[in-house]
Amino acid sequence: MNAQRILVIDDERSMRDMLELFLKGEGYEVTLAEDGRDGMEFLKVNNYDLVLTDLKMPNASGLDVLEFVKASSPATQVILLTAFGTHLSALGAMAEGAFDFIEKPFKMDELKFQIQRALRVSELVTNQIAPQGEDLGFLPLPMVGRSPAINRVFDVIRKVAQSPTSVLITGESGTGKELAARAIHESSNRAKGPFVVINCGAIPENLLESELFGYSAGAFTGAVATKTGLIPSAQGGTLMLDEIGELPQHMQVKILRTIQERKVLAVGSVEEIHVDVRLITATNQNLENMVRRGTFREDLYYRLNVVEIEMPPLRDRREDIPLLAGYFLRRFSHQTGKTIRAMEKETLEALLQYPFPGNVRELENIIERAVAFETQDRLSIDHLPPHVLRGHGLGHGPLPTEIPLPPEGMDLEETLASIERSLIFDALRRTSGNQTDAAELLGISFRSIRYKIQKYGVDLADI
Ligand SMILES: Nc1ncnc2c1ncn2[C@@H]1O[C@H](COP(=O)(O)OP(=O)(O)OP(=O)(O)O)[C@@H](O)[C@H]1O
Ligand SMILES: [Mg+2]
Structure with missing residues (x-):
């Protein structure tokens, strides 16, 4: 593979030299430019995967460089080097299409990580994403973020990836639990093995056991041929049990047994098979509370929760919004x-x-x-x-708590049902039809929203 090419633009010689030394050491091909104008001359004749530019320079600033890059080679990512405390102009630069900014003085490993992430996005945008919305299939998507909160998550991911430890990922819906699990898998020595995600809340209870463990031919009516279960299909790889809180009690016992003995028994089979999988579980419920209430087994909880990664909600890491928005913008426009x-x-x-x-x-x-x-x-x-x-999300807007009773009276059941239907519809619309998220927004379980969708005949195609 050819080395990735980075153009460094900085008017300070010591900075250029230091970056050159460091980046070459990391295996990149590096070109140095002394100011914005010089940089643009290089950009006219060469292709770069990444431009690392100072913001304030004589003869064309970092913003001029950014504009030039965005117009001439949109796939090239730009990271701005800014002086400490120039946050605001940096935010403006993010709106203008900079991938990210990094404040001087910076730590080398921080820079290294940001560069790797930018190059990953650049690669994805140029070669990997099939135009016209084709299925991305197995393609790994990068996880982006710059806030201290998400950086702590990245740290833990890097640390736990290499060990076989069970990891429990908690956090609100849409915070990136599945992406984090995938990142662990990809940075582990099982990366070449399968990554299997099972949504425990989405499989009907009576099919859970046969889906997870498999079944042998003739195990029950309809079991014509032997079927490998989802757990054994993760052999040699990573198994993510999503929404683990939805797992019914009798299945909790079976999962615990699987973890302890590393064996599974297919339904209708007498022969146990050995499974070698790394287990990652995720939930947006509070498992500790469930343990206290007796709905989740304590022994299983401790088995799963060897390391916990708590995904921070986006509202607590607003610094990530420009970066994420820019990343999604590039992805979807491409x-x-x-x-x-x-x-x-x-x-x-x-x-x-x-x-x-x-x-x-x-x-x-x-x-x-x-x-x-x-x-x-x-x-x-x-x-x-x-x-x-309007600047506010659900929960902030006023919800009517007092509905005047019309003089002629009303059908209470029907009125409540129509309010319920309308809120479900709104929630689904807000989450683009994602039932898990909609359930979360409404504070109800996945099963319960599915039931209500059916009950009210909500057509997901209308969302
Ligand atoms: N840091 C991130 N960088 C880039 N994309 C992200 C990041 N975090 C989340 N996403 C994207 O946001 C979407 C939701 O992420 P994901 O499915 O991992 O969330 P989740 O926590 O598993 O949600 P749920 O609880 O609803 O299952 C995905 O499309 C994912 O690619
Ligand atoms: Mg998920």
């Missing part, structure tokens, strides 16, 4: 064959104000939708959904 280079400053400001009850997934959906509507080359605030512009 995927839809558009060339949206940047976003209006107001668009980013509105996003920074919004509380994101649906976390990163909601941001992703908002950007996807805005990209779909955008016809110009800058993402306009007009394409943000109305509830984002």
Whole structure:
């Protein structure tokens, strides 16, 4: 593989020399430029995967370089080096399409990590994502973020990846639990093995055992041929049990046994098979409370929770919003064959104000939708959904708690049902039809939302 190419632009010689030494040591091909104008000359004749540029320089600033790069080679990522305390201009630069900024003085491993992430996105945008929204299938998506909170998560991921430890990932819906599990798998020595995700809440209770453990031919009516279970199908790889809190008690026992003995028994079979899988579990419920209430087995809880990773909600790490928004913008505009280079400053400001009850997934959906509507080359605030512009999410808006009883009386059941239907519809719409997220927004279980969707005949195609 060819070395990735980085253009370093800085007017300070010592900085250039230091970066050159470091980046070459990391195996990159490095070009040095002394100021913005010099940098643009290089950009005219060469292709770079990444431009690392100082913000304030004589003869064309870092922002000029950014604009030049975005116009001439949109797949090239730009990271700005800024002086400490210039946060605001850096945010403006993110709206203009910079991948990220890093404040001087910085730690080398921090820079290294940011560069790796930017290059991963650049690779993804140039080669990997099939245009026109083709299925991304197995392609690993990068996890981006710059806040101290998400950096702590990255640290733990790096640390636990190499050991076989069980990891429990907790956090609100849409915070990136599955992505984190995938990142652990990919950075582990099982990366070449399968990564299997099982949503415990989505499999009907009576099928759970046969789905998870498999069954042999003739085990029950309809079991015509032997079927490998989901757990054995993760052999040599990583198994993610998502929404572990939805696992019924009798299955909790079986999972515990599997962990302890590393063996599974298919339904109707007498022969146990050995399984070698790394277990990652995830939940947006409070398992500790469930243990206290007696609905989740304590012994299983301790087995799963050897290391816990708590995914921080997006509202607690707003610094990540510009980076994530920019990343999604690049991804979706490439995927839809558009060339949206940047976003209006107001668009980013509105996003920074919004509380994101649906976390990163909601941001992703908002950007996807805005990209779909955008016809110009800058993402306009007009394409943000109305509830984002109002600056408040669900739970902040006034909900009517007093409904006057009409003089002629009313059908209470029917009135409540119509309110319930409307809230379910709203929740599904807000989460682009994602039932797990909608259930979370409404504070009900996945099973319960599925039941209500059926009961009210909500057609998911209408969402
Ligand atoms: N740090 C991140 N960088 C890039 N994309 C992210 C990040 N975090 C989350 N996403 C994206 O947001 C979406 C939701 O993430 P994910 O499915 O991992 O969340 P989750 O916590 O498992 O949600 P749920 O509880 O609803 O299952 C995914 O499309 C994922 O790719
Ligand atoms: Mg998930």
